[in-house]
Amino acid sequence: MEETRQIRVSGFAGQGIILAGAVLGHAAVRDGKRVAGSSSYGAAARGGSCRSDVVISDKPILFPHVIEPDILIAMSQEAYDRYTRNIDRENGMVFYDQSTVSVKDIPGVKQVGVSSTELAAKELNNAQAANMVILSVMAAITEIVSQNAMISAVNENVPARFRDVNMQAVKLGFAQARTEQKHPGDTGQWQAKSGALRPVVDNDLCVVCNLCPSMCPELCISINSQKSGIEIDYDFCKDCGICVWACPKKAIKMA
Ligand code: SF4
Numbered sequence: 001m002e003e004t005r006q007i008r009v010s011g012f013a014g015q016g017i018i019l020a021g022a023v024l025g026h027a028a029v030r031d032g033k034r035v036a037g038s039s040s041y042g043a044a045a046r047g048g049s050c051r052s053d054v055v056i057s058d059k060p061i062l063f064p065h066v067i068e069p070d071i072l073i074a075m076s077q078e079a080y081d082r083y084t085r086n087i088d089r090e091n092g093m094v095f096y097d098q099s100t101v102s103v104k105d106i107p108g109v110k111q112v113g114v115s116s117t118e119l120a121a122k123e124l125n126n127a128q129a130a131n132m133v134i135l136s137v138m139a140a141i142t143e144i145v146s147q148n149a150m151i152s153a154v155n156e157n158v159p160a161r162f163r164d165v166n167m168q169a170v171k172l173g174f175a176q177a178r179t180e181q182k183h184p185g186d187t188g189q190w191q192a193k194s195g196a197l198r199p200v201v202d203n204d205l206c207v208v209c210n211l212c213p214s215m216c217p218e219l220c221i222s223i224n225s226q227k228s229g230i231e232i233d234y235d236f237c238k239d240c241g242i243c244v245w246a247c248p249k250k251a252i253k254m255a
Pocket residue numbers: 199215216217218219220221232236237238239240241242243244
């Protein structure tokens with residue numbers, strides 16, 4: 001690892017951005033590094049922009065803030081658009097959630113697409129664990145912290161009832177990074193394998209809150225004609241799992 005790395009984890013509040021930063025920082029300490037960190041929320045508590053900055057170094061950290069990230073994790077389009085502006089243009093890397101972010105070409109910057117929301121929804125039945133999946137893919141590829149240190153950091157920072165799924169998410173992210181093939185002719189993109197799962201709604205649980213139609217990136221969810229639940233247009237659904245994560249009533253599952 002280079003002596004000092006500036007890492008920014010970003011997205012919207014509710015995606016576990018602050019927790020991801022805390023786990024990364026504690027993992028680095030476990031691996032014997034020096035660490036400084038800070039976090040920032042946007043105006044809205046849930047759904048507003050959010051970031052967590054971590055500086056990791058082998059030597060004493062003289063300036064504890066991230067100015068020009070070497071590594072950016074972007075879990076929302078707003079975060080990607082905002083924070084790629086000041087990423088390091090020579091050695092910078094961006095890890096983005098393929099379900100929520102459309103990328104643009106940024107000369108000098110390697111961009112790695114990770115289907116973290118989709119993977120967490122399909123493999124762990126918990127899209128909320130996408131933060132640990134993408135963080136672990138980043139950790140594995142950059143070798144910035146070890147898997148054992150990440151597991152220990154999850155143990156220290158995650159409430160007991162969510163610990164198991166977050167540990168599984170760490171293992172999933174490291175395994176994903178090891179097994180994926182680089183995309184041909186790549187710009188650094190890694191593709192997830194597509195699976196056979198798709199979102200299925202239980203309209204007995206749905207309270208027609210209209211949240212999932214507004215969150216779906218493909219605009220393929222609508223309120224049904226009886227206004228008693230929702231319908232999903234599978235011709236356009238890309239199985240990203242965001243609706244599963246978004247539903248406050250757990251009315252949608254990948255099945
Ligand atoms: S319905 Fe929309 S949000 Fe849900 S999995 Fe399909 S594309 Fe994603």
